[in-house]
Amino acid sequence: MSNFPDHTAGFILQGIPHAAALKLMIIDVKLGEAICKVPYAEHLIGNPDTRVIHGGVITALLDNACGAAVGSKTALKGQIATLDLRIDYMKPATPDEDIFAFAECYKVTKNIAFVRGVAYHTDRNDPIATCVASFMLGTAKSTRGEAR
Amino acid sequence: MELIKRALAEGRKPDLQALVDAIPYCRFLGIDIDRKGTELTTILRFDKKLIGNPILPALHGGVVGAFLEVTAVIQLMLEIESEDLPKPVDISIDYLRSGKPVDTYARAIITKHGRRVCNVRAEAWQDEHTRPIAALHGHFLIRPKDRAQT
Numbered sequence: 001m002s003n004f005p006d007h008t009a010g011f012i013l014q015g016i017p018h019a020a021a022l023k024l025m026i027i028d029v030k031l032g033e034a035i036c037k038v039p040y041a042e043h044l045i046g047n048p049d050t051r052v053i054h055g056g057v058i059t060a061l062l063d064n065a066c067g068a069a070v071g072s073k074t075a076l077k078g079q080i081a082t083l084d085l086r087i088d089y090m091k092p093a094t095p096d097e098d099i100f101a102f103a104e105c106y107k108v109t110k111n112i113a114f115v116r117g118v119a120y121h122t123d124r125n126d127p128i129a130t131c132v133a134s135f136m137l138g139t140a141k142s143t144r145g146e147a148r
Numbered sequence: 149m150e151l152i153k154r155a156l157a158e159g160r161k162p163d164l165q166a167l168v169d170a171i172p173y174c175r176f177l178g179i180d181i182d183r184k185g186t187e188l189t190t191i192l193r194f195d196k197k198l199i200g201n202p203i204l205p206a207l208h209g210g211v212v213g214a215f216l217e218v219t220a221v222i223q224l225m226l227e228i229e230s231e232d233l234p235k236p237v238d239i240s241i242d243y244l245r246s247g248k249p250v251d252t253y254a255r256a257i258i259t260k261h262g263r264r265v266c267n268v269r270a271e272a273w274q275d276e277h278t279r280p281i282a283a284l285h286g287h288f289l290i291r292p293k294d295r296a297q298t
Contacts, residue, residue, distance in 0.1 A: 018208035021176075021197035045172040047233055049149055054173035055236045056217050060210020064200075067209075079201070082209040086240040139246075 032105045034068035039098045051095035058119050058129050065103035066115040066133045073105050078138040085133040093128050097121045111137055153231050164222055188226055190219040192252040207247030216284035220268040223256035232291050239286035247281050250274055266290055
């Protein structure tokens with residue numbers, strides 16, 4: 001499995017306010033695969049003693065990476081929504097280091113997409129956390145207020 | 149954490165709002181605590197930066213998950229005597245409804261309190277308690293006070 005230790009390129013997802021607030025970047029998207037990054041930041045710390053990033057940041061990162069992986073395969077089916085997300089935390093993230101997430105959408109059915117993902121610093125085989133998620137396809141096409 | 153150690157040394161529970169305020173990420177999300185005796189409700193104050201889908205608009209799934217995780221941790225801090233914050237081992241989140249751009253509330257229940265691991269459930273809702281927007285089920289590693297030195 002190839003690793004991506006030196007990702008510096010990418011773009012911040014300005015269209016998603018929370019992604020922009022985390023400075024979450026899309027590093028790479030291929031058909032059914034996505035790599036995202038959240039740079040280390042003081043305001044994301046979950047334990048002030050150890051300066052380790054909060055697990056919730058990893059949740060948001062993995063959710064977003066999984067969503068991007070699904071979107072790369074199902075863009076024509078309309079919007080997607082997370083149905084469920086399970087995360088296993090393997091080890092605490094290292095302070096001052098950026099966190100990457102790789103997600104792979106390995107199955108798409110008529111209504112559901114199945115994804116797995118991993119969060120890591122430099123080596124995908126030394127994960128901070130792994131996740132499996134399923135997404136509902138073709139959800140609400142209209143905005144709130146209209147046809148609820 | 150220093151704040152928790154000081155409280156436990158003085159023989160009282162740590163001030164949970166102060167604890168949440170001491171965690172930068174909780175401040176970033178905007179989490180408040182409403183404690184009435186042993187009943188604890190966490191409040192996620194709505195802010196634009198919590199949006200994950202601007203078209204609907206809906207809260208970011210990661211935000212809802214993180215909020216439930218914080219709720220579970222705070223409930224554990226209320227019920228167990230630990231000098232450290234519980235560490236999540238695994239969490240599983242069911243997304244039941246999309247989160248509207250309003251304040252969100254959550255409560256957690258410790259379903260099993262083991263010696264090293266606690267099993268926790270949490271639910272988040274917005275307008276009606278009976279219509280949850282998401283539910284969490286997770287395991288958290290704890291280090292009880294008397295074992296903190298080992």
